Amino acid sequence: xxxRGLVQGAGGLAAFLxxxxxxxxxxxxxxxxxxxxxxxxxxxxxxxxGGAFWGEIGHTLLATLLGWAIAVLIGVVxxxxxxxxxxxxxxxxxxxxxxxxxxxxxxxxVGLLAFGFSLQMELAVIVLPxxxxxxxxxxxxxxxxxxxxxxxxxxFRLGRFEATMKVYAPAAAASVLVGxxxxxxxxxxxxxxxxxxxxxxxxxxxxxxEQQALRPAEMFGYVFVIGLIGILMNWALMAFARRALPxxxxxxxxxxxxxx
Amino acid sequence: MKRAGMHFPPxxxxxxxxxxxxxxxxxxxxxxxxxxPPAAWWRTVAQLASNGQLAPAVMETLWTFALGLALAxxxxxxxxxxxxxxxxxxxxxxxxxxxxxxxxxPVIVPVAVLMLGYAPSxxxxxxxxxxxxxxxxxxxxxxxxxxxxxxxxxxSLRLTRxxxxxxxxxxxxxxxLLLGIRVATPLAMVITLLIEMxxxxxxxxxxxxxxxxxxxxxxxxxxxxxxxxLGLAVNLLVNVAEAIxxxxxxxxxxxxx
Numbered sequence: 001x002x003x004r005g006l007v008q009g010a011g012g013l014a015a016f017l018x019x020x021x022x023x024x025x026x027x028x029x030x031x032x033x034x035x036x037x038x039x040x041x042x043x044x045x046x047x048x049x050g051g052a053f054w055g056e057i058g059h060t061l062l063a064t065l066l067g068w069a070i071a072v073l074i075g076v077v078x079x080x081x082x083x084x085x086x087x088x089x090x091x092x093x094x095x096x097x098x099x100x101x102x103x104x105x106x107x108x109x110v111g112l113l114a115f116g117f118s119l120q121m122e123l124a125v126i127v128l129p130x131x132x133x134x135x136x137x138x139x140x141x142x143x144x145x146x147x148x149x150x151x152x153x154x155x156f157r158l159g160r161f162e163a164t165m166k167v168y169a170p171a172a173a174a175s176v177l178v179g180x181x182x183x184x185x186x187x188x189x190x191x192x193x194x195x196x197x198x199x200x201x202x203x204x205x206x207x208x209x210e211q212q213a214l215r216p217a218e219m220f221g222y223v224f225v226i227g228l229i230g231i232l233m234n235w236a237l238m239a240f241a242r243r244a245l246p247x248x249x250x251x252x253x254x255x256x257x258x259x260x
Numbered sequence: 261m262k263r264a265g266m267h268f269p270p271x272x273x274x275x276x277x278x279x280x281x282x283x284x285x286x287x288x289x290x291x292x293x294x295x296x297p298p299a300a301w302w303r304t305v306a307q308l309a310s311n312g313q314l315a316p317a318v319m320e321t322l323w324t325f326a327l328g329l330a331l332a333x334x335x336x337x338x339x340x341x342x343x344x345x346x347x348x349x350x351x352x353x354x355x356x357x358x359x360x361x362x363x364x365x366p367v368i369v370p371v372a373v374l375m376l377g378y379a380p381s382x383x384x385x386x387x388x389x390x391x392x393x394x395x396x397x398x399x400x401x402x403x404x405x406x407x408x409x410x411x412x413x414x415x416s417l418r419l420t421r422x423x424x425x426x427x428x429x430x431x432x433x434x435x436x437l438l439l440g441i442r443v444a445t446p447l448a449m450v451i452t453l454l455i456e457m458x459x460x461x462x463x464x465x466x467x468x469x470x471x472x473x474x475x476x477x478x479x480x481x482x483x484x485x486x487x488x489x490l491g492l493a494v495n496l497l498v499n500v501a502e503a504i505x506x507x508x509x510x511x512x513x514x515x516x517x
């Protein structure tokens with residue numbers, strides 16, 4: 001998006017907020033619990049002045065990043081193994097395809113049974129569905145590589161480990177990165193779900209708590225913060241990737257965050 | 261164009277999964293309060309089926325899901341066409357749409373509960389609101405990629421506006437629409453289950469959370485399998501539908517990748 005586009009986009013956003021404010025102020029809103037944007041901003045100010053707010057943000061960020069990191073670790077290692085070994089693919093791909101469409105929310109009750117109301121429960125709910133995009137993209141990235149690369153590795157007399165680390169993994173990096181992005185936004189979603197259904201901590205729980213306490217302004221404030229976290233995390237990952245893998249970026253990501 | 265999941269991989273790949281379940285079954289001796297063996301899952305699901313709880317729950321969930329997804333797809337398609345064809349609208353709404361897409365969909369559930377209350381229409385509204393964005397944004401981006409050239413071509417062929425829309429624009433947008441629906445499908449399923457879990461409204465999500473609340477772990481695992489099978493079936497259905505549509509409207513050179 002160029003500068004002009006950004007200005008127009010911001011203008012559209014401002015117009016939307018103004019219209020919302022006007023609708024609520026004029027009393028023509030048909031919903032009982034629709035706060036004006038100015039009321040939401042005031043609520044956010046109150047929340048930021050209190051102590052619990054920052055702790056809640058910290059908790060959700062911690063759960064998201066930890067769960068994502070675990071999922072990335074498992075997904076990349078398993079994806080590399082599956083990508084490099086046709087035998088392994090033959091004897092496990094169908095299992096993966098059978099487990100993959102399992103909606104992530106359904107893990108929440110299982111996590112609760114196993115771990116109770118705890119961070120481990122959140123991690124279980126985050127890791128299981130977040131794993132798939134990393135695994136599938138790593139595997140796809142490796143198995144789509146040209147067989148020539150294997151010949152190159154052999155002619156340099158690289159060992160298996162060296163060949164994987166120096167030849168295959170870097171060549172598949174762009175595809176892995178797509179998986180990292182998809183799973184990052186999925187991790188935020190799953191953390192929020194885990195906190196809404198299970199572990200009563202963090203931002204996800206805060207939204208439900210404010211809803212039950214009939215405080216719409218605070219609720220919308222939390223919703224806004226959660227959206228902001230999603231955007232900022234994706235932005236941070238892209239900024240990191242642009243440094244680590246120059247030349248691979250700027251391509252539009254056709255697949256949107258596939259939530260499961 | 262390679263479409264993942266069109267062909268299910270060889271069935272011998274199911275071996276690890278089945279072996280894992282079998283090991284679970286044989287290793288579990290005596291009562292296991294949190295991790296019951298698969299045979300216990302089966303007994304609970306069979307029991308739910310025979311006392312008439314399972315079938316209505318499946319129907320309820322599937323109906324809500326299908327209605328929500330259909331509405332999201334149609335609304336996303338129409339709005340995406342409108343936003344995509346008018347350049348000014350596209351630019352002015354870009355940031356707003358980006359934000360709505362980035363917003364994790366589950367947070368909409370409490371918002372809708374507060375504003376609309378516990379009504380069946382609330383469920384459908386939330387599903388539409390959560391799953392409309394992938395469809396809308398994919399349609400917008402495919403219109404904006406192919407739109408200008410096609411409209412000019414139509415004009416030079418002296419086609420009417422309606423002809424440009426129905427003969428050029430819409431067929432060119434179909435692959436983007438399908439991609440959006442493919443992304444929206446699992447999202448709509450997740451949101452359907454989540455609403456049922458959070459509000460304890462009837463449906464599979466309700467049965468799942470009821471199992472957990474009553475510490476009936478066999479029901480939780482059994483319902484997990486049922487939900488998984490449902491997800492698999494819906495996925496296959498979308499794949500088949502996509503294959504049929506793409507045979508009728510094959511992606512063209514101008515279409516997005």
